[in-house]
Amino acid sequence: MPNGNLEDHLFAVNQDGILKQPLTWPQRKNIILDVAKGLAYLHYGVKPAIYHRDIKATNILLDEGMRARVADFGLVKQSREGQSHLTTRVAGTHGYLAPEYALYGQLTEKSDVYSFGVVVLEIMCGRKVLDFSSGSPRAFLITDWAWSKVKAGKVNEVLDTILVKTEDSVSANPRAIMVRFLLVGILCAHVMVALRPTILDALKMLEGDIEVPEIPDRPAPLGQPSFYNASGNTFSISPALSCLRLPAGDMLRKKYAKN
Numbered sequence: 360m361p362n363g364n365l366e367d368h369l370f371a372v373n374q375d376g377i378l379k380q381p382l383t384w385p386q387r388k389n390i391i392l393d394v395a396k397g398l399a400y401l402h403y404g405v406k407p408a409i410y411h412r413d414i415k416a417t418n419i420l421l422d423e424g425m426r427a428r429v430a431d432f433g434l435v436k437q438s439r440e441g442q443s444h445l446t447t448r449v450a451g452t453h454g455y456l457a458p459e460y461a462l463y464g465q466l467t468e469k470s471d472v473y474s475f476g477v478v479v480l481e482i483m484c485g486r487k488v489l490d491f492s493s494g495s496p497r498a499f500l501i502t503d504w505a506w507s508k509v510k511a512g513k514v515n516e517v518l519d520t521i522l523v524k525t526e527d528s529v530s531a532n533p534r535a536i537m538v539r540f541l542l543v544g545i546l547c548a549h550v551m552v553a554l555r556p557t558i559l560d561a562l563k564m565l566e567g568d569i570e571v572p573e574i575p576d577r578p579a580p581l582g583q584p585s586f587y588n589a590s591g592n593t594f595s596i597s598p599a600l601s602c603l604r605l606p607a608g609d610m611l612r613k614k615y616a617k618n
């Protein structure tokens with residue numbers, strides 16, 4: 360693939376720390392739609408359905424026209440309809456793994472939807488999924504950050520500044536559509552399985568065929584102070600991951616069911 364992987368285009372910087380090849384809004388939009396269509400094919404276009412299990416920016420390759428292909432099928436699994444999918448060998452990449460899969464090995468098509476949502480957020484925000492660089496024990500996690508900002512009505516602080524800056528031609532970027540893509544990313548990367556759309560519904564939302572529902576509440580994010588001990592040196596696992604205060608039926612679906 361002549362243009363390598365998505366991560367290099369999103370995050371590769373030169374010696375001055377300046378982005379080498381910032382993607383335009385039309386490029387980002389097409390990449391997100393291409394990946395959604397690729398996943399829709401894996402989940403609904405073949406039987407039995409295929410779960411990719413390792414959707415992330417380095418596994419999305421770009422062709423000469425900057426159109427995206429989902430690559431690296433090293434972890435794929437075929438669904439076994441009618442059976443629950445509990446696996447003891449969880450595989451994937453930190454930050455992109457759906458919580459219920461990372462913790463309980465519960466694999467459904469919604470695990471790929473979660474990873475897709477994370478990729479959408481990376482593309483729309485221009486930030487990596489995880490960042491430990493602040494030196495604080497509170498790692499930056501894009502899903503928690505984007506969700507809490509948007510819930511606080513601060514959409515502008517979340518969108519990549521390259522997309523929203525006003526002084527050049529980029530100002531023609533349609534803000535309403537960019538916000539819609541951002542919201543779909545947040546919804547897809549929701550911690551609760553039942554609240555994530557299928558990839559087909561996510562695609563319809565991206566294309567504007569169906570409305571994006573209001574972003575549901577979620578357990579308090581990882582960075583919340585109450586989850587740190589008094590000394591501030593250690594932290595307990597996010598309730599988003601540990602299931603505290605979560606209705607069990609939302610976090611874990613007992614049986615695989617297409618809906």
Ligand SMILES: Nc1ncnc2c1ncn2[C@@H]1O[C@H](COP(=O)(O)OP(=O)(O)O)[C@@H](O)[C@H]1O
Binds near residue numbers: 361364418431
């Ligand atoms: N067909 C290809 N064209 C361009 N780059 C590729 C191609 N296949 C792999 N790469 C590059 O190699 C990296 C790793 O490839 P991948 O197939 O994901 O293997 P791995 O199992 O090591 O993750 C990709 O992120 C991409 O940068």
Ligand SMILES: [Mg+2]
Binds near residue numbers: 418431
């Ligand atoms: Mg790879």
